[in-house]
Amino acid sequence: MSALARLEELGLTLPPVVPPVAAYVPAVRTGSLVYTSGQLPMAGGSMAHTGLVGGPVSPQDAASLARVCALNALAAIDALVGLDSVVRVVKVVGFVASAPGFTGQPGVVNGASELFGEVFGDAGVHARSAVGVAALPLDAPVEVEVIVEVAV
Helix, strand or coil: CCHHHHHHHCCCCCCCCCCCCCCCCCEEEECCEEEECCECCEECCEECCCCCECCCECHHHHHHHHHHHHHHHHHHHHHHHCHHHEEEEEEEEEEEEECCCCCCHHHHHHHHHHHHHHHHHHHHCCEEEEEEECCCHHHCCEEEEEEEEECC
C-alpha cells in the first residue's frame, strides 16, 4: 500500500507545507536522501501549543505535537519528491523544550516515531535521537527533523 493511501486509511491528510520562518528551505534532496528542516507543531498557520514540556505542556500533549511535526515533515517530503518515493525512514531527531528536571524526551518523540511506523510499516523503523533543550523557536514545545531514503 502506498504511503498516501495509508495516510488516507488512517484518516490523515497532509497539511500545506509550513513556510520557513528564517533563511532555509523545508527539505532538500542529495542523492537518495531527503533531509527535512526541523518541523514545528504548526497547524492552520499557527503554533498548535507553546511552552515547556513537563511544565505547562504535558508529555502526552507534547507527543501529540510531535506527531503534528512528523506530519509536517511528510508534507515537506511530499512537496519535494512525492511521498510514495520514500523507501525508508532513516533517522529522526526530536528536540523537546524541557522544564527543569523533565527527562521524558523519548516518550515525547515517540509521537513522531509511531506515526512513521503507522505510515511506512517496517520501512518506518529508524535510528533516532531525543534531545532535551531549554527553548525552541517560537516557544514551540517540540521540533522534529527527518532523514528519509527515496527511490533514485
